[in-house]
Amino acid sequence: MTPAIRPRLLSRLEVGGGLLVAVVLLAVPLVAAPFQTITVCYGLVFAIAALGFNLLLGYTGLLSFGHSAYFGVGAYVTAELVKYLGWTSMEAYVVAGIVASALAAGLFGIVCVRYTRIFFGILTLALSQVLWSLALKLFWVTGGTDGLRVPTPTLLFGTLAPTRDKMDFLAYHYYYYVLVLFAAAVAVMWLIVHSPFGKALQAIRDNETRAEFVGVQVRKYRWIAFVVSGAFTGLAGTLWVPLNGLTTPDILYWQFSGRIVFFVVLGGFRTFWGPIVGALAYNYLETYAVGFTVYWQLVLGLVLILLVLTLPQGLAGAVEALSHRLRRAPAMT
Amino acid sequence: MDTLLSQILNSLFYASILFLIACGLSLVYGVMRIVNMAHGNLYAFGAYVAAWTVGLVAVRLPDVNAIVLFVLLLAGALAAAAAGAVLEPTLLRPLYKRAEEYQLLMTFGLLLVLEDVMRLLWGPHPLTASVVADALPSVSLLGLTYPGYNLFVIVIGGVAALALWAFVYRTRFGVMLRATSQDMRMASALGINVKRVYVQAFTIGCLMAGLGGAVVMPISGAVLGMGVDALILAFVVVVIGGLGSLEGALVGALIVGFVRTLGIMYFAEVELAVLYLIAAIVLFVRPAGLFARA
Numbered sequence: 001m002t003p004a005i006r007p008r009l010l011s012r013l014e015v016g017g018g019l020l021v022a023v024v025l026l027a028v029p030l031v032a033a034p035f036q037t038i039t040v041c042y043g044l045v046f047a048i049a050a051l052g053f054n055l056l057l058g059y060t061g062l063l064s065f066g067h068s069a070y071f072g073v074g075a076y077v078t079a080e081l082v083k084y085l086g087w088t089s090m091e092a093y094v095v096a097g098i099v100a101s102a103l104a105a106g107l108f109g110i111v112c113v114r115y116t117r118i119f120f121g122i123l124t125l126a127l128s129q130v131l132w133s134l135a136l137k138l139f140w141v142t143g144g145t146d147g148l149r150v151p152t153p154t155l156l157f158g159t160l161a162p163t164r165d166k167m168d169f170l171a172y173h174y175y176y177y178v179l180v181l182f183a184a185a186v187a188v189m190w191l192i193v194h195s196p197f198g199k200a201l202q203a204i205r206d207n208e209t210r211a212e213f214v215g216v217q218v219r220k221y222r223w224i225a226f227v228v229s230g231a232f233t234g235l236a237g238t239l240w241v242p243l244n245g246l247t248t249p250d251i252l253y254w255q256f257s258g259r260i261v262f263f264v265v266l267g268g269f270r271t272f273w274g275p276i277v278g279a280l281a282y283n284y285l286e287t288y289a290v291g292f293t294v295y296w297q298l299v300l301g302l303v304l305i306l307l308v309l310t311l312p313q314g315l316a317g318a319v320e321a322l323s324h325r326l327r328r329a330p331a332m333t
Numbered sequence: 334m335d336t337l338l339s340q341i342l343n344s345l346f347y348a349s350i351l352f353l354i355a356c357g358l359s360l361v362y363g364v365m366r367i368v369n370m371a372h373g374n375l376y377a378f379g380a381y382v383a384a385w386t387v388g389l390v391a392v393r394l395p396d397v398n399a400i401v402l403f404v405l406l407l408a409g410a411l412a413a414a415a416a417g418a419v420l421e422p423t424l425l426r427p428l429y430k431r432a433e434e435y436q437l438l439m440t441f442g443l444l445l446v447l448e449d450v451m452r453l454l455w456g457p458h459p460l461t462a463s464v465v466a467d468a469l470p471s472v473s474l475l476g477l478t479y480p481g482y483n484l485f486v487i488v489i490g491g492v493a494a495l496a497l498w499a500f501v502y503r504t505r506f507g508v509m510l511r512a513t514s515q516d517m518r519m520a521s522a523l524g525i526n527v528k529r530v531y532v533q534a535f536t537i538g539c540l541m542a543g544l545g546g547a548v549v550m551p552i553s554g555a556v557l558g559m560g561v562d563a564l565i566l567a568f569v570v571v572v573i574g575g576l577g578s579l580e581g582a583l584v585g586a587l588i589v590g591f592v593r594t595l596g597i598m599y600f601a602e603v604e605l606a607v608l609y610l611i612a613a614i615v616l617f618v619r620p621a622g623l624f625a626r627a
Contacts, residue, residue, distance in 0.1 A: 137602040301445030
């Protein structure tokens, strides 16, 4: 992670915390078992999707219930490249995944960004369900419910071929590969939200009419945010496939969109870091809780309801409020 | 000729069910400005309760009169209404003053919870009670033999549409409902108990959804996931017709019903995609739907 892109914009807490997190993430494959490392790797992938999602929810004020579409496009494009062209290079997958998901988001975005609030949510959900139904029914292309297998790819332009032990390869080489892309994604998103463009999005979120009056082209900016958001989520989808080894229509289903929503609300969508925390935390919870209960959705739903009622700022917001209170406490007594 | 007639009847059958689901979604939005993501699950809940009740009685009293079984279908509608009457004041009311995102997130949370509650109560396997559908004989219509129960559902859909129309436009409560939906503050200033109107509107919406689930159950059974499938189709209906408009829900339901029937015959793979293409075209031409009131 590169927390010192714009030191002015980063508080001392963020720099310190970022360095600590970077050291921990770099050390994971060296100290943890392969299974643990792969769990963290999944978390990093989901964190990229959550970052992309939050550009819309946290910074533009648009709640999408259909981000599974872009994650799925990233994953399926990779699988189709394997199936039809026999490509094995991860770099090719990444480029194709980003381009294809940006195209899909660009197309869907034309319809979706004409609306806000509820209509936006409905349309994004609906369009993702259309893709899901296509993936399910056009089985000669997509493999239907069986999905498509994706073998472990070669990294770094074919110079790093997968070793015989797939698990070790994923838990070491592939982990660092994902970590680098994760750091790049965080850096790019950080630059985006602190750029004039990012500020314009926040202006749209806070007051659309005023933003329009100061000359922000609201619909165009929303569309661009939608495309960028889709591309991040698509990148996550592409990175996810080799980990899973298989892509099925499940990742296009609304429940997967709900999961992305959940990452971000759990972490807190009013902060930059919240979605990342949420994705990592959720992934950990799920990995261990699914073993205990088949009623995982019930747990998720109850937690979501509780979060909305009692902790609308999410984990990151709660930590922030707590540190605020702790810092203030001595002064007040 | 026979196939044409039977396809028309099939379309009307779909449209009846879709109307029962979509009118509640539209009513709740019209009055409360909330889109209930869990609406489809209340429809599924109605189906499960109806299947469970009918199954219970049909097993204990094998020679019970078929009319009793039809009345028992109402249990599904009433259960969904009761669920709505509990959910609105407890979970939605605290959120009216908060940003809209939270309301959507809340109903989404409810969707997840209800889906698993049904799995918890009734297990992962579908519940059916085809006794009810078998109780009505097939009917001969212009040389076509058609299941009587499907005609019954079409009639229920028509009666429900009429009853809802009369309720909203011809009763005192309907006036209060429309006043609240037009201007909540003004209605409140004029002495209307807005909180009560909200509960009632939400309950009626859930009642209709539950009724839809109950009447479709003898044919397609109560299955996990039916709620979300229905929600996705109901969205198309309200987007085409105009969210918040009952006439729109009716016309939207008819359009979607006919297109679905055509789709099953000619383009089964891309049926949902075609429906959403229509919805997208409507949104481009008339952004607020065909029957939107400004």
